[in-house]
Amino acid sequence: MVLNRVFNQPPVMHPKARQDITRQNVGELFQTAAFRDLVANRLANSVKIPTITYDGMGHVGEDSRWDVFYEFSDYLRKSFPRVYESLTVETINEHGLLYTWQGAQEDMKPLLFMAHSDVVPAGESTTEAWTYPPFSGYYDGEYIWGRGSEDDKSNLIAMLSAIDCLLACGFAPNRTVIVSNGFDEEGGAEQSYGARCLAETLLDRYGTNGIEMIFDEGIAGVEKRFGTDFALPATAEKGYIDVTVTVNVPGGHSSTPPDHTAIGYLAQIVRLIEDHPFTSQLVRNNPTLTYLRQAALYSKAMPEDLRQAILSSQSPKKLLDYMDSDRERRAMIRTSTAVDVIQGGDKVNSLPENASILVNHRIAIQDSVTAVKDHYIQLLGPWAKERSFKLYAFGAQSPPENATLTALSNTSDSGDLTLTAHYELEPSPVSSAEDPRFALLAGTIKGVFGDDVVVAPEMLTGNTDTRYYWDLSPQIYRMSPWRACHDPRGTRMHTVDERMPIKGLMEMVHFYHEFIRVVDEVRIEDT
Incomplete structure (x- = not known):
């Protein structure tokens, strides 16, 4: 076992251009109750549309269970008229949605965001256990309740809301921004009618490695470990x-x-x-090793024997025993x-x-x-x-x-x-945490969540739609950009009482708003 080289925590990054946008949106609009309620209701109303993907569904156009996705697409069009007027919006294979915000500089590779609109079934046997009906989209001022409120309609609504705010300020990107929204991420592994077709369209359009970087869903990205806030974008998946x-x-x-x-x-x-x-093995290219190194260097409350075991690289058995002692950690290795x-x-x-x-x-x-x-x-x-x-x-x-x-x-x-x-x-390719694009991501995260947040890569134990996008970019990150501590009972995706904290949803809007601007100002080859 050899520990990865350490990378320094990048500095906080904020957009430098158009400070009027920062004042108008970040400083004012995002702080208002009216905007918070607008975004919350956008998500709540999207949850009311039961876009369920079941295992073994038939082909799109043949299985009538897909038809509810037409209603969802119509809902997005009505909820984001400015986005639909200003961006090129394409429908791929009936229910996949591809939003392209064309940039002025064609030599800058696009920034690609991913999301999906489908949800897992709520389960008839557990319906009575829900605090509010699973497709009620109930908003109580603190949480938006219902299936899909976290996984993954929250990301899609936050992305489109951020773009809508930038359009309202007259922001015109240099770098093309793309949102690719699939509709069968939850539908099992055998077949994809959504992400696969979307990825094929993008690969045909931009070519191999034609996308600068890709950002997709993942775990609630900011959580407390060893007494320290960590942001954990996954740079690989099993x-x-x-x-x-x-x-x-x-x-x-x-x-x-x-x-x-x-x-x-x-x-x-x-x-x-x-x-x-x-x-269990801790191999060099596993991002878990980089995370452990960062945790040992920057965490406030890691046990000293574990810290020394990580930093010295002299106690591989102790480190393996630590990883194996918890099933969540063990799954990483x-x-x-x-x-x-x-x-x-x-x-x-x-x-x-x-x-x-x-x-x-x-x-x-x-x-x-x-x-x-x-x-x-x-x-x-x-x-x-x-x-x-x-x-x-x-x-x-x-x-x-x-x-x-x-x-x-x-x-x-x-x-x-x-x-x-x-x-x-096969396991995915690993995106390098030493790449300048990861530094842009990490710097933006610090700009949104605070300089005391430690950013470190992690391994995703599940799979996302990025499995179809590997050829589009070597830099793929998977993370839902909000603080898990906003829900003290933990994330509730795929189970009873799934809900999204409004504080977390607003953090997602803030992150996408700022990440678009930060990446827009930087030519990657110049970093």
Whole structure:
């Protein structure tokens, strides 16, 4: 393990040009109750439109469940007339929205913001548990309540509100600004009708690495750790693979069972999988290492033994033990394993002929899709051999040694063990925290949230729509720019009582407003 080189915390950055905009918007407008309520109601009314994406939805134009997105697009047009009059707004594949604010300097690569308008279902079984109905969009003066209020309509409304404010002041960008809004980010990994089509359009238009930098959703970006406020834009995200493990054995009447049914065999396999996790590693290109270094240098209340373990690089085991002691930290450095779905059995007096599990993996930066498959083969191959099972591993048959098909067919307890993979995504490229574009982001964050905020890159354990945008820019950041402390009960995305604090929403508007201006004033090659 080798710690990343430390980068110095950048200075606070504020826009230098058009100080009248700073006075008019940041100093005055953003502080008014009327503007706060305007933005809150924009979000609240967007939440009332149930733009739900379900798993397994049919093609756009064929599945009527997509039709609600027409209502959402109409709502945005009516809510932001100035944006629609001044920007080029394109509809991609029926419900994807591409906003282009053309800059005066064509040789400056565009700044790209991403968001998505779809939400996960609220769940009928939990409807009664919500403080307010999940699609009420209720605004109580402190929070906007409802599904999608945080993930991710808050970002979209904040982006468009910031642009609207700049347009009202007559701001004309030098650098083109793009907002790319997808509509099926929550719809599962197998197919994308939104982000994929949007990314293909942008790649055709601007070419490989034709975008200066990309900013998409992520965790609530400013949170307290070690007694210190940290802003944590993710500069990489883990890979993804689902693995189905299926056991097939002869059936029969339950009155004369074998020692193990298909479900019994599957239980052995589940235990094997969970008892043999992937190895935790702190590799050099994992942004978690840079975060740890920054935390050790700048945090106010880190335990001294941990601080020294990070700074000295002499205690790798102590550092690994610290990361492994908490599941959130562990996920940053290990390929995760989650046995999420199990199926098997039809009737109580009938032996199950097959049983299966679906296992989700988020692939750590040091691993790969192939490494996950090899892990299964190495782990379950000996199990199958010992029990004379035929192993079909990811499309290839591996019959047990010293066993013929005839012998297998005459062994009552023998069967088939099949491994299949669904949706394979390698870990993302890592955006460098030493790049001048990261310094622009970090400086703007400090300008909005305060110079005492420590900015450090982090690994995102989930996946965003940026997986389709990797070829557009080497610098991709994932973060929702608001303080998590505004909701003391923690973020509530994807669960009961999802809500967005109005203070956080206003911070998002402020950030997008300032980031557009800061990046507009800088030619990257000159930084």
